[in-house]
Amino acid sequence: MEIAWEALTVDAHDPPPLARWWAQTLGWELMEPVPAGVEVRPPDGRSPSLFFTRADGAKPAKNRLHLDLYAEDRAAAVDGLLARGAARADVGQPDDAACVVLRDPEGNEFCLLEPR
Template sequence: MRTIVRIDIRWEALTVDASDPLELARWWARTLGWEVVDPFPAGVEVRPSDGRAPSLFFVEVDDARHGKNRLHLDLYAEDQPAAVSELLARGATRADVGQPADAACVVMRDPEGNGFCLLDPR
């Protein structure tokens, strides 16, 4: 019989490629109400002030993003229409990924084109 060994693994961060890591980190920090941690030589971290959730870590890349994200964030807003308006005013765009017209989320892209969903509070 095979012994199962439990190893302690936890989710620390989601790493995001960016052409301007500091600027994109600031955008996401404002969007989530988080803070930008002192930039590291390897990238810029954004995390909640209580430090409880995994962070977002932005690293510089030279090549542009191509195609659909294989991973995206699902965000929640109590007032989805107001949140969509605010995000659009701050440089986000709406995205069409084939979602139905009555989808319970609004699919969007951040200023560098990374996709995310803003869920409907229903």
């Protein structure tokens, strides 16, 4: 039996703007919205994708699953993300953590790592 990863689903108060934010952040394509939500796919159309679906209520705590991203110029990427609505996050990481922890405009944590 083969199992393949198709998408990571993200709960959102307002899926279309959050999907647009992530599409711009990753350089991915915003797909046409469907009743269940909005998908963001890599330009080559391959999986996995991000799928944003509507969820009511407040985010209760730190995400138990998050994205780890990297950028060739991490400092410039952090500045650009902050300018577009991201925020720095303190999730208990040490001062010398190998990543910068941020939140997207709806509060979902993600990490920006040093380039590989």
